[in-house]
Amino acid sequence: MTKNKVTIIVVVWIVLFGLFVALSEAGRSETELFSFAKKEMKIEADITMPEVVFVSKLYLQYLWASRNIGVHDKWVEAMGKEEADKMWNRYMDEIIGLFDPRFDPSVIYIDDSLVLCKKESILVHEMVHYLQNYNGGRMNGLLNRDAEGHFFAEMQAQSIEKKFFEACLVSNN
Numbered sequence: 499m500t501k502n503k504v505t506i507i508v509v510v511w512i513v514l515f516g517l518f519v520a521l522s523e524a525g526r527s528e529t530e531l532f533s534f535a536k537k538e539m540k541i542e543a544d545i546t547m548p549e550v551v552f553v554s555k556l557y558l559q560y561l562w563a564s565r566n567i568g569v570h571d572k573w574v575e576a577m578g579k580e581e582a583d584k585m586w587n588r589y590m591d592e593i594i595g596l597f598d599p600r601f602d603p604s605v606i607y608i609d610d611s612l613v614l615c616k617k618e619s620i621l622v623h624e625m626v627h628y629l630q631n632y633n634g635g636r637m638n639g640l641l642n643r644d645a646e647g648h649f650f651a652e653m654q655a656q657s658i659e660k661k662f663f664e665a666c667l668v669s670n671n
């Protein structure tokens with residue numbers, strides 16, 4: 499075998515191996531995750547998929563902070579600067595996904611550094627919020643956007659996220 503042939507075989511093997519690693523880490527498709535969220539919410543209608551954008555945590559923090567400056571002012575009024583800062587920092591620390599229908603009604607942002615099952619379950623969580631807000635919130639009886647409505651929306655997203663996460667852990671082992 500010539501040296502060139504050996505080089506070509508090694509290169510092909512590296513490319514195939516790389517592809518295999520990429521595919522095995524890719525997990526489920528966004529369509530599958532979307533179907534999971536819809537099924538859990540008992541939504542059968544044909545709904546346009548949201549656009550999913552994977553970004554750094556720093557970018558998520560920037561997006562959230564730049565869109566919620568007024569929120570910080572309100573917190574300062576309500577609870578004083580110290581508590582408001584604490585709460586603000588907690589949001590900045592904990593943000594890993596964002597769906598914000600006020601600015602991007604069809605875009606979901608996800609922290610790209612999360613491990614696979616966490617990343618997918620946070621995506622499912624944000625997809626639930628997307629579905630809750632779809633068509634002006636007329637899906638899933640979520641027209642009511644008062645505190646109780648928000649609480650229900652968050653509980654629903656968290657329970658579907660948890661169910662997906664547990665199933666993901668089992669299927670990936």
Ligand SMILES: [Zn+2]
Nearest residue numbers: 623627652655
């Ligand atoms: Zn949520």
